[in-house]
Structure formats: structure tokens, C-alpha cells
Amino acid sequence: MRLPMSKPSRAPQADARALGSPSSEPVHAGPPGLGRRERPRRIIAVGGGKGGIGKSMVSANLGVALAQSGLNVLLVDADLGGANLHTCLGVGQPEATLSDFLRRNKARLEDVIVPTGVPRLSLIAGAQDALDAANLKYAQKQKLLKTLLGAQADYLILDLGAGTSFNTIDFFIMADHGLLVVLPEPTSVENAYRFAKAAFFRRLQQMESQYGIQDLVDSALTTREGSLRTLHDVLEQVRRKDPVGAERLERELAAFRIRLVVNQARTDADLNVGTAVASAWKKFFGIDMDDLGAIRYDDEAWRAVRKRRPVLIERPDSPAALAIQRIASRLLAIDGTPIPATP
Amino acid sequence: MKPFAQQTYYELLEVPVTAQMEEIHAAYSRLMELYAPDSIAVYALVDADQVDALRARMTEAMEILTDADLRVEYDKDLGLPARKVAEAVTVPVPVPEVGPTQRAAEALASAVEASASPSPVATAEAAGKGTEEPEPEPSGPAAFRASFVSGYSLSYVTSSLQTAPFGGGFVGMPAAGRMDAGAASPAAESSWSAAPVATDSPTVDAGAESNAAAVTVAAPASVVAEAPSPAAPSSESPVAAPVVSGTATPSNGSPVVAAVATTVQLEASSPAAPSSESPVAAPSPSDTASPSTVDASAEAQAAQSPVATEPEPAVPEEPVVAQAPPAPSLVEDTPVPSVAPQPPVTEPEPPEPPSTSIVVSPTPSRSTGTSRPTTSPAGASAQTRSPGRQLSDAQVLAQDAAIATAEAAMAQVSARVREVRPRLPDIPADAEFNGELLRRVRETRGFTLHQVADRTRISLRHLENVEADRYTLLPPPVYLRGILMNLARELGLDPLRVSRSYLGLASEKSGKK
Numbered sequence: 001m002r003l004p005m006s007k008p009s010r011a012p013q014a015d016a017r018a019l020g021s022p023s024s025e026p027v028h029a030g031p032p033g034l035g036r037r038e039r040p041r042r043i044i045a046v047g048g049g050k051g052g053i054g055k056s057m058v059s060a061n062l063g064v065a066l067a068q069s070g071l072n073v074l075l076v077d078a079d080l081g082g083a084n085l086h087t088c089l090g091v092g093q094p095e096a097t098l099s100d101f102l103r104r105n106k107a108r109l110e111d112v113i114v115p116t117g118v119p120r121l122s123l124i125a126g127a128q129d130a131l132d133a134a135n136l137k138y139a140q141k142q143k144l145l146k147t148l149l150g151a152q153a154d155y156l157i158l159d160l161g162a163g164t165s166f167n168t169i170d171f172f173i174m175a176d177h178g179l180l181v182v183l184p185e186p187t188s189v190e191n192a193y194r195f196a197k198a199a200f201f202r203r204l205q206q207m208e209s210q211y212g213i214q215d216l217v218d219s220a221l222t223t224r225e226g227s228l229r230t231l232h233d234v235l236e237q238v239r240r241k242d243p244v245g246a247e248r249l250e251r252e253l254a255a256f257r258i259r260l261v262v263n264q265a266r267t268d269a270d271l272n273v274g275t276a277v278a279s280a281w282k283k284f285f286g287i288d289m290d291d292l293g294a295i296r297y298d299d300e301a302w303r304a305v306r307k308r309r310p311v312l313i314e315r316p317d318s319p320a321a322l323a324i325q326r327i328a329s330r331l332l333a334i335d336g337t338p339i340p341a342t343p
Numbered sequence: 344m345k346p347f348a349q350q351t352y353y354e355l356l357e358v359p360v361t362a363q364m365e366e367i368h369a370a371y372s373r374l375m376e377l378y379a380p381d382s383i384a385v386y387a388l389v390d391a392d393q394v395d396a397l398r399a400r401m402t403e404a405m406e407i408l409t410d411a412d413l414r415v416e417y418d419k420d421l422g423l424p425a426r427k428v429a430e431a432v433t434v435p436v437p438v439p440e441v442g443p444t445q446r447a448a449e450a451l452a453s454a455v456e457a458s459a460s461p462s463p464v465a466t467a468e469a470a471g472k473g474t475e476e477p478e479p480e481p482s483g484p485a486a487f488r489a490s491f492v493s494g495y496s497l498s499y500v501t502s503s504l505q506t507a508p509f510g511g512g513f514v515g516m517p518a519a520g521r522m523d524a525g526a527a528s529p530a531a532e533s534s535w536s537a538a539p540v541a542t543d544s545p546t547v548d549a550g551a552e553s554n555a556a557a558v559t560v561a562a563p564a565s566v567v568a569e570a571p572s573p574a575a576p577s578s579e580s581p582v583a584a585p586v587v588s589g590t591a592t593p594s595n596g597s598p599v600v601a602a603v604a605t606t607v608q609l610e611a612s613s614p615a616a617p618s619s620e621s622p623v624a625a626p627s628p629s630d631t632a633s634p635s636t637v638d639a640s641a642e643a644q645a646a647q648s649p650v651a652t653e654p655e656p657a658v659p660e661e662p663v664v665a666q667a668p669p670a671p672s673l674v675e676d677t678p679v680p681s682v683a684p685q686p687p688v689t690e691p692e693p694p695e696p697p698s699t700s701i702v703v704s705p706t707p708s709r710s711t712g713t714s715r716p717t718t719s720p721a722g723a724s725a726q727t728r729s730p731g732r733q734l735s736d737a738q739v740l741a742q743d744a745a746i747a748t749a750e751a752a753m754a755q756v757s758a759r760v761r762e763v764r765p766r767l768p769d770i771p772a773d774a775e776f777n778g779e780l781l782r783r784v785r786e787t788r789g790f791t792l793h794q795v796a797d798r799t800r801i802s803l804r805h806l807e808n809v810e811a812d813r814y815t816l817l818p819p820p821v822y823l824r825g826i827l828m829n830l831a832r833e834l835g836l837d838p839l840r841v842s843r844s845y846l847g848l849a850s851e852k853s854g855k856k
Contacts, residue, residue: 276384
């Protein structure tokens with residue numbers, strides 16, 4: 001891969017060594033502004049920890065909504081072991097997938113992009129049949145991450161898989177917007193918190209070499225009762241050694257915003273779960289989360305999936321579709337993109 | 344990015360510092376719901392005990408912020424602009440109604456009660472009733488408030504004190520004249536022990552013996568609590584000017600007593616407007632008590648509890664109506680918060696001296712007997728002087744006194760909050776982790792050997808041997824290493840460093856032998 005990738009100067013070379021686990025390029029949120037290549041203006045990663053909570057549905061429809069706003073959107077199915085984003089969009093079995101790109105040395109990302117039938121919305125389907133598709137090798141992940149950073153689009157949307165494996169988390173933390181999909185139920189909330197914590201600690205890990213806090217992060221990750229438990233503790237420790245570094249660390253952590261989307265809200269109380277989660281998170285971890293809004297539980301959404309069509313196209317006036325449009329415009333507002341009139 | 348334990352009450356409740364009462368209540372109930380144990384938003388987020396701790400702190404925040412006086416104090420503590428303070432102070436003033444006074448009286452009454460052990464209570468009551476005609480019972484709100492005060496503030500103060508052994512007495516902060524409020528309060532802040540005094544009252548020329556703070560005795564309200572003890576040097580005999588000093592002298596100097604004393608204060612302070620005239624009498628321990636007075640006060644000071652040992656001299660000029668009820672013998676008993684007889688303080692009625700609420704302080708020790716517990720009813724003094732002006736001032740003064748006392752209480756509370764997390768002793772980078780150091784760290788963490796043994800599954804015997812550096816009794820290095828790593832992790836130390844250092848020591852020492 002010879003992409004001139006935008007390599008942040010403070011690359012954590014120590015990464016792989018630190019945990020002996022594959023680790024990604026430390027990609028920092030925000031436009032690196034390096035390289036001649038276009039970079040997606042914004043990257044949105046949709047994760048959530050738990051399976052079956054509508055990550056793909058949200059990704060697909062968000063893609064549609066943004067494309068309908070007049071932006072070029074590239075959807076990537078990064079759910080390597082359970083790719084199905086194409087089905088959400090009604091694309092059928094794609095001819096080219098991510099595994100083609102990963103396996104062939106010379107492949108270009110452009111070669112595996114397939115149209116979706118929605119103007120300005122294209123798709124890179126997930127790996128299909130390779131049995132080991134989910135087990136991305138370190139080098140492959142690096143390649144993919146770099147390439148994605150070089151993709152040309154206004155918005156790059158990554159549909160992540162369930163779980164908190166590094167393969168998932170690394171995609172999540174490279175995004176400008178980490179969308180955390182959550183259902184108003186304990187199982188989902190539990191996994192969402194775990195996912196968010198894992199994301200932050202992963203990010204810490206990637207920054208650790210600059211701050212000399214490897215030990216601390218490691219101990220936080222393999223935590224036991226009595227040792228470091230929260231980011232506060234980590235920061236506190238770092239501050240003791242290096243106040244200036246701690247400041248920077250804190251800023252970096254705060255720069256990474258997780259944005260919540262509550263899916264399948266059935267009651268009015270459910271609509272507020274996002275706010276509640278964000279405020280509890282902030283209270284205990286001191287880090288802001290944004291609540292992008294809730295999507296009502298909607299049979300139309302379910303019916304649309306049965307028809308293999310995005311609900312936004314199938315029933316644009318259904319509550320779920322409207323909610324997704326609201327979320328899309330909120331994202332655009334955050335990015336400062338003037339919201340184009342919806343076609 | 345602050346852990347909630349370090350957030351201010353406003354941050355905790357997520358309200359602006361200008362929030363109104365209703366706003367605070369609304370925020371509180373919203374948050375209580377959000378952080379309810381069964382709330383989905385905190386599910387699996389953090390440990391249950393952290394949620395509980397947060398809730399407890401929020402409750403504390405709500406209690407403080409919804410109490411006008413405590414809030415003013417708290418704001419001051421935070422360094423918020425005094426604007427609000429002024430507001431708060433002024434608000435009540437214009438209303439010379441019975442309201443505040445009554446409340447104050449109640450609070451005082453309850454304070455007295457609380458502090459007094461059963462027997463004292465009786466005396467207090469008797470005194471209250473006897474000397475002052477029991478005023479019309481305060482009606483609804485007042486009563487509610489009194490019970491409220493005695494209920495929660497008592498409990499929380501005492502609880503906070505239980506752990507921290509403050510052996511001391513407490514001090515009353517005297518009132519300052521309205522205009523002096525500003526000056527006085529800072530003084531109070533700077534030195535908790537100092538009792539600011541109101542200058543305008545011509546009354547007392549208090550012996551300003553207190554070096555630091557200007558202690559003048561304000562005519563009407565100053566509450567001086569001293570750690571009284573029988574043994575107290577007579578020179579130091581605290582005098583309560585118009586105010587009563589609560590002296591808590593435990594015969595055994597048990598912390599309990601201290602708690603009592605503090606409670607008294609707190610209570611006095613919590614009631615928003617303590618009536619200026621109502622002296623609060625703290626039961627001073629009877630002569631039965633013996634021991635260390637001096638100690639107590641010293642300790643108290645050390646503990647930073649505002650101690651008013653220095654405020655001195657009795658003010659002779661004051662019309663002192665000292666009613667010394669029989670001294671309550673045992674103060675140690677936990678306070679019984681019953682709604683006390685209300686020492687009614689009726690400011691408005693200047694007339695009969697007795698009517699002014701005088702809560703008597705049980706008298707104290709014989710040693711200082713003379714100067715002591717004179718409780719000069721402020722009201723009385725006021726009357727003697729220019730009644731009109733004095734009276735109106737009295738209220739202001741009373742408020743200031745309340746503020747000052749609240750401040751003192753707050754200081755304690757916040758001191759305690761700050762102390763919650765024991766800090767690790769500074770361990771130099773090149774420190775050798777021997778058993779002694781490990782033990783110190785463990786003790787700083789507040790763990791017992793048993794707790795550590797339970798959590799780490801390291802046998803007690805091994806732990807003891809490790810801490811005692813009995814290298815020869817320890818298992819072979821392979822196992823010892825595991826033990827040390829686990830122990831270090833439990834103590835929040837760097838496992839590698841600890842095991843390396845300790846193993847080094849062990850091999851060195853045992854090798855020599």
C-alpha cells in the first residue's frame with residue numbers, strides 16, 4: 001500500500017509492543033490535512049457493542065439521509081464476520097467485497113465500491129465467504145485503515161460489528177463521529193458502556209507512548225479491584241508524573257466525542273435514555289457524550305428490512321425515517337455543514 | 344473533568360450557581376431518578392457503591408443548597424461573589440417578623456436538646472420554660488423546620504464527625520453588624536476560630552484576647568461554644584456574651600462530646616436566622632468530668648475545627664442574665680433530638696427581659712465558674728440600650744452569627760470530604776519496598792491485613808511475614824514474587840517494582856545469613 005497516508009507525527013510506535021496485540025495506526029480525529037489525496041471530510045463509525053441493535057440499519061439509513069442531502073457518501077461494511085449492510089440497502093450479493101481488496105495486493109479501494117441505487121451513495125460490502133474474514137491480520141487492518149482515510153467522499157460511514165475487539169474499536173476511534181447505538185434495555189446499555197470504555201482505553205493506549213503511561217494503561221486494562229478503574233485515575237497518575245502531559249492527554253481524550261443514538265425507543269421514557277446515559281457517563285467519567293436523539297420503535301423499519309430496502313426510501317414519512325433524518329441533520333450541524341434542503 | 348467527589352455542589356446537581364430553590368429541587372429529583380439503583384443509565388456503568396456515593400453526595404448538595412444560610416456559606420467557601428451573600432442576608436432582614444426568630448429559637452432549642460443529654464434536656468427545658476415564657480408555639484413551618492433541622496443536620500454532622508475525632512469545642516461566631524458583615528465574615532473565614540464581632544453594639548468590649556481575629560462580642564448574638572472543661576484554665580474562660588456558649592466537655596474527652604458540640608453549632612447555624620438574642624446554651628459538662636480540657640481544645644484546633652478557645656473574657660457590662668441550670672452531667676450521651684421546647688425568641692417584643700429567649704447554658708466547671716456561662720440574654724441587653732435600633736440590628740447580627748457558625752460547620756464538612764481519599768505517602772523513586780513500607784502503604788489505604796488477605800487470597804501468615812521482613816520464613820522466590828505482585832496490585836503500587844525491590848532485599852539479607 002503506498003498510499004500517502006496522513007501519518008500523525010506522534011505515531012505510537014510502541015503500540016504493538018505494548019500489548020503484544022495488533023494495534024492500529026493512531027489515527028486522530030479531525031482532519032489531518034496531510035497528503036495530496038482527498039480525505040473523506042468526515043468519518044462516521046457506527047458501533048454499539050451488542051449485536052442486533054440496529055447498527056446496520058442506522059448506518060444504511062444515515063447514509064441514505066446524508067446522500068439525499070446532496071453529499072457523497074461511502075458506506076463501508078466493517079462488520080467483517082457478519083456483513084449484511086448490502087442487504088439493508090437491497091444491493092444483493094455484491095461482486096466485489098472488502099475481502100477482495102484485502103486479499104489482493106494491488107487492489108484499489110475504488111475497485112470494490114459498488115453503487116447502491118441511491119444517488120451519491122456507494123457501498124463497500126463486507127467480506128463474504130472467506131471463513132477467516134473476521135480475523136483481520138494486523139497488516140490488513142493497517143492497510144484498510146489507511147486506505148479508508150484516503151477514500152474520497154464527503155462522508156465515510158463505517159458499519160461496525162458487535163463486540164469490543166480491537167478490530168472493531170480501532171475503526172471506531174479513528175472516526176470523527178463515533179456513533180454508539182444503544183437500545184433502552186440493560187443488556188444493550190451494559191455493552192455500550194463497555195464498548196465506550198474500551199474505546200477510550202484503546203485510545204489511551206495509542207497515545208501512551210508519548211506520555212510514558214504504558215504501565216498505567218496496562219494496569220487499567222487488566223484492572224482488578226483496588227487499582228485504576230477510571231480515566232480519572234489514569235489521568236491523576238499521569239498528572240503526578242507529568243502535569244503538562246496530563247493536560248494534553250485530557251484534551252485529546254475530550255476531543256474524541258461519542259455520540260449516542262437510542263434505537264427502538266418504545267416509550268416516552270425511552271426517548272430520554274440517551275440523555276440519561278450521556279449525563280451518567282459524564283458524571284462518572286467526566287467526558288462528554290452527545291445525545292443525537294432517539295429512533296422510535298417502528299414496525300415500518302422492520303417491514304422495510306424485510307423488503308431489503310432502507311426505511312428512509314421505503315417509508316420516508318415513518319417515525320423511524322424522520323428520526324434518522326433528524327440525526328443526520330444534527331450531525332451536519334455539528335460539522336458545520338449547511339444543511340441542504342432535503343430533496 | 345473532575346470526578347464527582349471533587350465537583351462542587353452546583354456541578355453535582357448540574358445547576359447554575361444562580362439557581363433558584365425550585366430549580367435545585369427539580370434537578371435533585373431528576374438526578375435521583377437518573378441515578379436510581381435500577382436506572383438503566385447507570386446499569387453496569389460503575390460499581391453500585393459508586394452510585395450510592397454519588398447519590399449521597401447529591402443529597403448532601405441538595406440539603407446545603409436549599410438551605411439559605413448554608414448555601415450562603417457554601418458560596419463563600421467557593422469564592423463566589425458576595426452578591427448572593429448580601430442578598431441572602433438582606434432578604435430576611437426586612438422581615439422582622441416572628442418567622443426567622445422563631446425559627447432560630449427553635450433551632451436553638453433543638454440544638455440545646457440535642458446536645459444535652461437527657462438530663463440536661465430537662466434542665467434546658469425547665470430553664471426555657473421557666474425563665475422565658477414559652478412563646479406561642481411556632482406554627483407549622485417553624486416546627487417543621489426545627490424537626491427537619493434536628494433530623495438531618497444532626498445526623499449528618501454527627502456522622503461526619505464520628506470518624507474524625509475532633510476533640511474540641513466549637514466556637515461561636517459572633518454576629519457582626521450589618522455593615523460589618525463583610526468584614527466580619529472574611530475574618531471568620533480566615534480564622535475559623537475567630538469570632539467576629541459586631542462592632543456597632545456598644546455593648547461589649549470583649550477582651551480581645553484573641554490575637555488573630557477580632558473578637559468582639561456582639562451584643563446580641565454570638566454563640567460561643569467552648570470546649571469547656573472543668574479543667575479549663577480560668578484565664579481562658581470563655582464568655583458568652585449575649586450569646587451562649589455551648590460547652591461540651593466530655594468527661595472523658597470522648598469524641599462524642601465534640602460531636603455534640605459541633606452539632607450544636609451546626610444546628611444553630613442551619614436555622615436560617617437565628618434570633619439574635621437567643622443564646623444557645625450548650626450544656627457544659629458537669630464537674631464530673633475531669634480530664635483533659637486542654638487537650639481537647641488543642642486537638643480541636645489541630646483538627647481545624649473551629650475552636651473558640653480564645654474568645655475570651657466575659658463581658659461584664661452586659662446585663663447578664665445568667666441562668667445556670669444545673670449542669671447536665673453527662674454530655675456524652677448521644678444527643679436526643681427531640682423537638683425542644685422552643686426557646687422562643689421574640690424579638691419584637693422587647694418588653695420583658697425574660698421573654699427574650701435565653702437558653703441557658705448549663706454551667707460548667709467549677710474552675711472557671713465565675714466567668715463562664717453567663718448567658719446574657721441579648722435581648723435584655725438590647726433593651727437596656729437603645730431598644731429600637733438595637734433590636735433591628737439584633738436580627739442582622741443573628742444572621743451573621745448564623746452564617747459564621749454555618750461556615751464553621753461547612754469547613755468541617757468540606758475538610759472531611761477532602762480527606763476522604765487517603766493519599767499515598769510519597770514514595771521516592773528509588774525507594775526500597777521493604778515490609779515496613781508496604782505496611783505503611785497498606786495502612787494509608789485503610790486496609791487491614793485481613794482485608795488484604797481476603798482480597799488477594801494470600802495467606803495471612805505470608806502477609807505478616809512480608810511486612811515483618813522475615814525473609815527466611817517466606818516461600819521461595821517464585822512464589823514470593825507472585826505474592827508481592829498481588830499485594831502491590833492490591834495496594835495500587837507498581838507490581839514489578841515492588842517485587843523486584845523486595846526480592847532484591849530478600850535475597851540480599853537471607854544470603855548474608
